[in-house]
Amino acid sequence: MRTGEKPEIARLPLFREMDEAKRERVFAGSFLQVFPPQLTLFEAGQHPDFLHVLVDGLVELSASSGDRDTTMRIVEPVTSFILAAVVNDLPYLMTARTLEASRILLVPAALVRELINQDTALMQATMHELALAYRGLVRALVDMKTRQSAERLGNYLLRQQARRQEGGLIQLQAEKRLLASLLGMTPENLSRAFSVLSNHGVRVEGSNITIADHEALSAFAHPDKIPV
């Protein structure tokens, strides 16, 4: 593991509250592995063997029903994923695949569950993490049910801008076809949605997006009012 990586992982909400000794047990029992791009890490329906922590790279979580499939989340470092499946020891509901070459910390699921049950602080952190994730999904579902495609894109851009405290510039991390799937639309309609937003304060140059007029975009996209 490179210098500075352990601290970064230790700073994750999940591991932050553990005492140092337990954290060492996590690291000792885990594997840090490098994966090439476009590799499937696990598939929906499989039994969860590891909690995954993306240390470096980019990962897509997707799900399918019948023959259609959809991107559920784009995981950026440093973040853990599929905590719910590990906690409940129930099959993954999503398929994970690397988008770029990625380094991932694999923490054995049984170890995670064991430590959670030994360490109240960790259990509490897990509980809070799950509750926050739940709220995120509530918002995502409301988004999908109440907004049409260009509005969803507008809100996505507003959220991205808020997350990275910078000015108005947003760099898309992944291909637009992927963003389209994440937002529940086709690549063609994503293009059209971008051109709609160009009338509402958004400037697009390839994968560099600028929110030129925050007011106008907000008026169009009706972003969530409830904070956090």
Add this chain to the structure above:
Amino acid sequence: MRTGEKPEIARLPLFREMDEAKRERVFAGSFLQVFPPQLTLFEAGQHPDFLHVLVDGLVELSASSGDRDTTMRIVEPVTSFILAAVVNDLPYLMTARTLEASRILLVPAALVRELINQDTALMQATMHELALAYRGLVRALVDMKTRQSAERLGNYLLRQQARRQEGGLIQLQAEKRLLASLLGMTPENLSRAFSVLSNHGVRVEGSNITIADHEALSAFAHPDKIPV
């Protein structure tokens, strides 16, 4: 509280693992209140004062963005709701209103958080509950993103039938307009979806639905394959 109610609440996943003394503290610190139909219990954005347990009646959880709003869940007794907001002490993301006259146990949020932090079994139960709720929402979001309206209705009927172990008869608990909103469509399209399903093994008589041909409906609706 009527006879037999406490045991029923005590049987909830959340309270099942608590020791008797703590459970008594919950009941002692809570209020069982009766609400008339169509009453708003709380609104999205408010600070969560109580964990709610629906003892009797029917409650709708809805959310909105801009001027559109949508039904997120129809709560049947005996179930607790809005656990995530209480755990995280963050504003409600949904609005709750009674559909019928309802009796609801109101457990002060601060008390819930206090007991969770004192009682590891309760914390663990909460964690599992949240993880399961998370999985439920993942499925709901996939459903919304990958299936069209008649398929969503078909899957809803299949799930309802599975939940109540009976034969093929399903009784809709709420108005169809509400079901439409839950499934992310208009009442008009719900009607049309029902008539589509009549060609795929479903018989409709008012709010009595019969799945006459489970095979045919499954073939049409492509239900989830992953169990639990």
Add this chain to the structure above:
DNA sequence: CCCTCGGATTGATGATTATCAATTCGAGGC
């Protein structure tokens, strides 16, 4: 530097869903 290839864009068309309007249906009140 040019070529190639896959993603992105644009246009045309079709499917799905929403909206508007008009009945029909059914439960509750008189």
Add this chain to the structure above:
DNA sequence: GCCTCGAATTGATAATCATCAATCCGAGGG
């Protein structure tokens, strides 16, 4: 038993979104 009112249904039309097809564009390889 009839009336009334809101929900449910049905039909017609419009908006949104997907699909198909044809370029356009840009990064990587020769």
